Amino acid sequence: MQTAAIAYRVADFLKQHPPFEFMDIADLVALVARGRVKFHEADEYICWQSAPHAPWFYVIQQGSVSLWDESVNPPTLRDIRGAGDSIGLERFNGVRASLFSVKATSDVVLYALDAAAFEPLLQRYPRAARFVVAYSAVTADYEAPGERSYPHQIFLSDLLRDRVPLHCPASTPIQEAARLLHEAGAQAIALTRAGELDAILTAGDLLNWVAAGAENPRQPALNIVSSESVTVSPSTLVSDCVLAMAEAGAHTAAITDDGSPQSALQRIITIPSLTPAFGDHPVAILREIASARDVETLRALNERARSWILDNLSAPSAADWLASFSDFVNRSIVRRLLDLLELSQARQSWCFYGGAGRQELLTSVAPSIAIIGDAPAAPGLESALSGCGYLSVEPPAAATLDEWKDRFSGWIRDPIRKEMYRSRPFFDLRPVNGPRQAFSDLETHLRAELAAGHGFLQLLANDCLASLPPLTFFRDLVVEESGEVTDRFRLESSALQPLADVARVFSLAAGKPLGASTRSRLEAAGRLLQSQDNIFQEAADTMSVMLFHQARAGLRLRTSGAEVPLPMLSRHDRQVLKSGFRSIHQLLEFTASWEWLEAV
Numbered sequence: 001m002q003t004a005a006i007a008y009r010v011a012d013f014l015k016q017h018p019p020f021e022f023m024d025i026a027d028l029v030a031l032v033a034r035g036r037v038k039f040h041e042a043d044e045y046i047c048w049q050s051a052p053h054a055p056w057f058y059v060i061q062q063g064s065v066s067l068w069d070e071s072v073n074p075p076t077l078r079d080i081r082g083a084g085d086s087i088g089l090e091r092f093n094g095v096r097a098s099l100f101s102v103k104a105t106s107d108v109v110l111y112a113l114d115a116a117a118f119e120p121l122l123q124r125y126p127r128a129a130r131f132v133v134a135y136s137a138v139t140a141d142y143e144a145p146g147e148r149s150y151p152h153q154i155f156l157s158d159l160l161r162d163r164v165p166l167h168c169p170a171s172t173p174i175q176e177a178a179r180l181l182h183e184a185g186a187q188a189i190a191l192t193r194a195g196e197l198d199a200i201l202t203a204g205d206l207l208n209w210v211a212a213g214a215e216n217p218r219q220p221a222l223n224i225v226s227s228e229s230v231t232v233s234p235s236t237l238v239s240d241c242v243l244a245m246a247e248a249g250a251h252t253a254a255i256t257d258d259g260s261p262q263s264a265l266q267r268i269i270t271i272p273s274l275t276p277a278f279g280d281h282p283v284a285i286l287r288e289i290a291s292a293r294d295v296e297t298l299r300a301l302n303e304r305a306r307s308w309i310l311d312n313l314s315a316p317s318a319a320d321w322l323a324s325f326s327d328f329v330n331r332s333i334v335r336r337l338l339d340l341l342e343l344s345q346a347r348q349s350w351c352f353y354g355g356a357g358r359q360e361l362l363t364s365v366a367p368s369i370a371i372i373g374d375a376p377a378a379p380g381l382e383s384a385l386s387g388c389g390y391l392s393v394e395p396p397a398a399a400t401l402d403e404w405k406d407r408f409s410g411w412i413r414d415p416i417r418k419e420m421y422r423s424r425p426f427f428d429l430r431p432v433n434g435p436r437q438a439f440s441d442l443e444t445h446l447r448a449e450l451a452a453g454h455g456f457l458q459l460l461a462n463d464c465l466a467s468l469p470p471l472t473f474f475r476d477l478v479v480e481e482s483g484e485v486t487d488r489f490r491l492e493s494s495a496l497q498p499l500a501d502v503a504r505v506f507s508l509a510a511g512k513p514l515g516a517s518t519r520s521r522l523e524a525a526g527r528l529l530q531s532q533d534n535i536f537q538e539a540a541d542t543m544s545v546m547l548f549h550q551a552r553a554g555l556r557l558r559t560s561g562a563e564v565p566l567p568m569l570s571r572h573d574r575q576v577l578k579s580g581f582r583s584i585h586q587l588l589e590f591t592a593s594w595e596w597l598e599a600v
Contacts, residue, residue, distance in 0.1 A: 007032045010111055014059060017084035018571045019128035027121055034114040040104040046087065049101040056112040057088035063108030064474070067100040079578065080105070080474045084571070086135070092119060093136040134575040138541040138583050150314040151277045152321050156241055156255055156269065157234035159277055165190055165268045170198040170222040177221035178206055187270040188252045191222050197261040199225040200252045200268060227251065233259030234266060238277045239321040241269065245283050246328045280308045282325060289332040294340070295387040298333055302389045305329045306364055310555040316548035319362065320519060323547060327359040330367045331432045337384045338433060348373030350433040353397070357428030358500065358517045360547060363554030363561045366390035370429060371398040372438040391560060401438045405445045412449045412456045421463050427504055430515035446513045457509055461591050464501040468588070469494050469581040473574045476566050489569070492562035495546045498584055499539060502591050518543050529596055539587045542580035549573065
């Protein structure tokens with residue numbers, strides 16, 4: 001690199017690839033000026049596993065290299081990299097030696113760049129720093145800076161700074177409370193008792209009271225409050241507040257000093273007050289679903305909800321709370337359909353299973369439904385779900401409680417002949433409507449069967465090893481472990497499925513058989529097996545990354561998101577996903593060791 005012209009040509013090349021694309025050209029020219037060009041012939045080693053880092057790190061200008069794990073016998077291929085990819089970036093994440101041996105698979109031209117000169121640039125360019133982190137670990141929060149803030153990033157205290165709460169004693173007559181609301185132009189008023197929050201009276205409560213006959217306007221306003229109070233602290237995220245309101249079926253919430261009803265009231269939150277954080281009202285969508293008159297209205301609301309989810313899907317870190325909101329949408333639609341179809345029978349317990357049971361459906365795929373009850377028929381439900389815009393609608397799995405108990409006993413006691421591998425999604429069963437006693441009885445039965453042993457967990461864990469993530473992305477192709485090459489990333493079968501399957505095994509082993517998300521199951525396993533917490537935490541972050549990409553592809557293309565076309569994945573996306581592949585491999589290897597069974 002002897003002339004300024006050459007330095008600019010190299011800088012122009014770097015500018016086309018991350019992390020250099022996030023840097024100013026002047027800084028790149030200065031970096032290149034301290035570097036050199038290196039050439040390696042095919043099969044020549046560029047660096048060796050566990051060797052200390054050289055003063056340089058490398059960017060491939062042409063050719064390709066392979067990364068090998070030589071700590072195992074025989075050595076295992078871990079990655080393939082080509083033009084624009086970097087070698088040795090992990091050093092900037094605190095890794096003191098080369099993670100893998102790197103060998104040229106063809107004649108290779110490398111740009112060797114001074115590591116000491118590059119490191120200060122990571123402080124100056126946060127987007128570049130986030131890309132570099134992805135070379136060593138899964139990162140679930142890498143949206144571009146400067147974009148608008150999203151609900152999972154905004155605290156209520158920042159959103160509602162200048163709103164003064166309207167309040168009066170809980171014994172205040174309805175007529176007086178209505179006057180206070182009218183004069184203030186407010187939607188809600190806090191009802192207090194001895195200085196503590198007792199309830200929140202809304203304009204909707206007053207309308208309901210009037211519609212019912214408006215009897216005794218001198219009675220305490222507390223008597224006509226229709227929903228329980230939701231209290232949160234100022235440091236609560238907007239996303240968590242929305243979920244708490246949705247869970248309680250409340251149209252308002254109160255901010256108190258410490259989040260409890262006993263501490264001082266600071267603000268009252270109504271649906272309109274959340275508007276600045278959203279392009280739509282997520283709680284309003286749920287309210288409209290609950291009162292929808294027909295399937296056509298539900299379809300429009302379902303599409304509106306999916307559009308809103310896509311708009312707020314800013315980063316993998318948003319996927320978890322949006323998955324919970326999507327679950328509220330699915331539950332609300334199913335409950336409304338049951339009412340419209342007159343299927344809400346008290347003797348039936350309606351459940352979700354599979355991805356819906358784990359609260360991991362962000363796309364328009366229909367939730368898988370199981371019915372526990374003596375009269376499990378559900379005429380018209382499939383066509384109604386299709387009419388609501390859902391994809392891949394399946395008939396409900398229906399049986400009596402005793403029949404469900406027999407099925408689970410068969411899967412656990414005789415998993416091979418009963419084809420348990422086809423029934424794993426039923427171990428994600430979660431009640432969503434109707435009485436819960438039948439579900440509780442089934443869960444108690446399942447715990448007793450698991451406690452009896454039968455070698456079920458070993459077989460279930462072994463089945464998890466059948467699905468492996470790809471080896472890498474290379475030249476706009478997916479390279480599978482088998483050597484197969486394709487232009488589509490089979491995200492669901494090769495990434496989401498092994499994560500969900502392994503998490504289910506650890507949850508069953510811990511005696512918590514049903515109704516939990518993959519992320520919560522992995523985090524619980526990390527707390528149980530603390531020496532391996534890093535494996536489970538990385539796997540949990542990987543799950544968020546995979547859900548993000550499935551949702552983004554599925555919502556944009558109106559598909560299930562099971563497969564993602566590679567053009568939808570940026571270089572940064574691919575690097576984070578590749579780190580996720582390593583995380584899944586580590587989790588599978590640990591699961592296969594069986595040592596963890598003694599600690600559970």
